Amino acid sequence: MTRTSRRPLWRHARSLAVPAVVGLLLTTGLASSQEQSLDVRPAAGVTAQQQEQDRDQFFWLAQMNKATTVINSDEGLLDPEKATDIAAALRKVILDAEAPDAERPSTVVNFEPLLIEAGGPDVTLLHAGRSSQDMHATYRAAILRDEMLGLADQLNTTSRTLVELAAEHTGTIVPNYTNGVAAQPNSYAHYLLGHAAGFDRDAERIRQAYARIDRSAMGTTVLNGTGWPLNRERMAEYLGFAGVVDNAYDASQISSMDQPVEVGSIVTSVALRTGNLVEDVLTQYSQTRPWILLEEGDGNTYVSSAMPQKANPGLLNDTRSDASHAVTLAQGPVVQTHNITPGMPDPKDVSNNSEMVEAGATALEGLDEALQALVIDPERALEEVNSDWTASQEIADVLMRDHDLPFREGHHVASEIVDFARANDIRPLDFPYAEAQRIYTETVPGQELPLTEEQFRAALDPVAIVNNRATSGGSQPAELDRMITEAQARLTTQDEWIAARRGHIADSLASLDRDFAGIVQG
Numbered sequence: 001m002t003r004t005s006r007r008p009l010w011r012h013a014r015s016l017a018v019p020a021v022v023g024l025l026l027t028t029g030l031a032s033s034q035e036q037s038l039d040v041r042p043a044a045g046v047t048a049q050q051q052e053q054d055r056d057q058f059f060w061l062a063q064m065n066k067a068t069t070v071i072n073s074d075e076g077l078l079d080p081e082k083a084t085d086i087a088a089a090l091r092k093v094i095l096d097a098e099a100p101d102a103e104r105p106s107t108v109v110n111f112e113p114l115l116i117e118a119g120g121p122d123v124t125l126l127h128a129g130r131s132s133q134d135m136h137a138t139y140r141a142a143i144l145r146d147e148m149l150g151l152a153d154q155l156n157t158t159s160r161t162l163v164e165l166a167a168e169h170t171g172t173i174v175p176n177y178t179n180g181v182a183a184q185p186n187s188y189a190h191y192l193l194g195h196a197a198g199f200d201r202d203a204e205r206i207r208q209a210y211a212r213i214d215r216s217a218m219g220t221t222v223l224n225g226t227g228w229p230l231n232r233e234r235m236a237e238y239l240g241f242a243g244v245v246d247n248a249y250d251a252s253q254i255s256s257m258d259q260p261v262e263v264g265s266i267v268t269s270v271a272l273r274t275g276n277l278v279e280d281v282l283t284q285y286s287q288t289r290p291w292i293l294l295e296e297g298d299g300n301t302y303v304s305s306a307m308p309q310k311a312n313p314g315l316l317n318d319t320r321s322d323a324s325h326a327v328t329l330a331q332g333p334v335v336q337t338h339n340i341t342p343g344m345p346d347p348k349d350v351s352n353n354s355e356m357v358e359a360g361a362t363a364l365e366g367l368d369e370a371l372q373a374l375v376i377d378p379e380r381a382l383e384e385v386n387s388d389w390t391a392s393q394e395i396a397d398v399l400m401r402d403h404d405l406p407f408r409e410g411h412h413v414a415s416e417i418v419d420f421a422r423a424n425d426i427r428p429l430d431f432p433y434a435e436a437q438r439i440y441t442e443t444v445p446g447q448e449l450p451l452t453e454e455q456f457r458a459a460l461d462p463v464a465i466v467n468n469r470a471t472s473g474g475s476q477p478a479e480l481d482r483m484i485t486e487a488q489a490r491l492t493t494q495d496e497w498i499a500a501r502r503g504h505i506a507d508s509l510a511s512l513d514r515d516f517a518g519i520v521q522g
Helices: 017-025 035-037 050-053 056-073 079-098 108-119 123-128 132-168 188-213 234-239 250-284 316-330 332-337 348-372 378-386 394-401 407-423 432-445 453-459 462-467 476-518
Strands: 175-177 181-187 292-294 374-376
Touching: 017 234, 017 250, 050 132, 050 453, 056 123, 056 132, 056 234, 056 476, 079 108, 079 123, 079 476, 108 175, 108 181, 132 188, 132 250, 132 348, 132 476, 175 188, 175 374, 175 462, 181 188, 188 378, 188 394, 234 394, 234 407, 250 292, 250 316, 250 332, 250 348, 316 332, 316 348, 332 348, 348 374, 378 462, 394 407, 394 453, 407 432, 432 453
Parallel strands: none
Antiparallel strands: 175 181, 292 374
16 A cells, blocks of 8 residues: 555545535525525535535635625625525536536636626625635635644544553653663653653644634725625624634735744644654664564565665655655745735745645654554563663662762762773673672762662662652653543543534534525525
8 A cells, every 4th residue: 555545535535515515406406495404414424624625715705705695685785686696696606616627716806707607797796895805815714724624633643643652652661862862761651642742732733823713804805994884703604713803904914924824833843743753763773673663564664675684664754754845835934925015925825835734734644654553662672771871860869869969979970880881891780789889989988889789770770760750740650641641631622622613614604505595595
């Protein structure tokens, strides 16, 4: 199975979304007086992600026109009889666009001629108090909002895999590294939960950015509003927004440039974190006896064309490359927004910004596959820990904590022990207790090593070190259990948040379809 074939279906497929289904019923005459109670839930097999993928610029321009028809007719800005004719023309344009290879214009100036062709010049009564500025700003926010939910969904999927893997390895002791050098023993679960905490901050950033994007610019026209008393709040409700962009100048000139830059920073964070984790795994592949590998086959690894002993980590390499691609795309909005006047279109391109967010989701998907393919050898990991002096700090800690020796002096003792051991090729578990006593007396003149041999051995036991941590957030079993439970709860809350946002948009669009059906019926 190739990498491409494992991309999420919603990244490639086009499927009829709920509003399109309703529009088809309206246009073909299948709608009836019972439309007010029409079941507008997604058709079987149509996922929320597929609905989001189907909501392109044309879709949102159609929704804005439908909402304008309903609202302006209700509020006396559009003659009800003309509203019925305009609605009929609009539904024809929507139906025509569902035909194979049909034109789906992405701009107001190309959408409106189709309306005029279907309904005559009277259809331009819809354009009272509107502009391509506020309409395009609105669909950009709507599409970016959908993309952010897709990114949040994939982030949650990957994070859940990370937390589940942590739950399986609470007792797996591994070396952790700082500055590229083995530093301390740790539980692999604790290490993974650290990465999960970083992704949790990314999830929080998505929620915060989403709240700022989830604002409708409709009704602000170009710069400072319009003389028409448009009901902006009701428009926002129909389009599934939580509210409106308050300042009319901000709506299309400032916030619409801010949004892709902020989203780019989130994609950057997600991709950098993905790359960091992948690189940490890849370092094991340079060892002759790694303690962590990928399960071979199924696209995870591939054999060298020349060297039969090699199982190259293709999945990890691809994921790292995907993360780098996402970082590259995420810099685009920043560069494009630099040194231009407010409102310019440079950073607003829908395709570019969608590709940027999808690239972040693709990197996360690759990481999810890699995490599921990891093969971890706890015995080999512990052997690796015990092959070096990653536990040496514990000697200084024990001497200070239990025997009041200043830390720097204890650190010096531990350092001398490590130097002697490396000079004589002695591993921690084999270090002679008599040599430890000698080194202590020479380093701390006039004093004897206050640790018994049993205590000295315990100070060098990586399992005991990891399990006996006492601080909150440490690697001890009780804290691992707490952090895993809380991480799982946060993921559930995040799933609920995503579902609620998607549900709100779907319900709002369904409400618009029902009310638009009433206008069609006259």
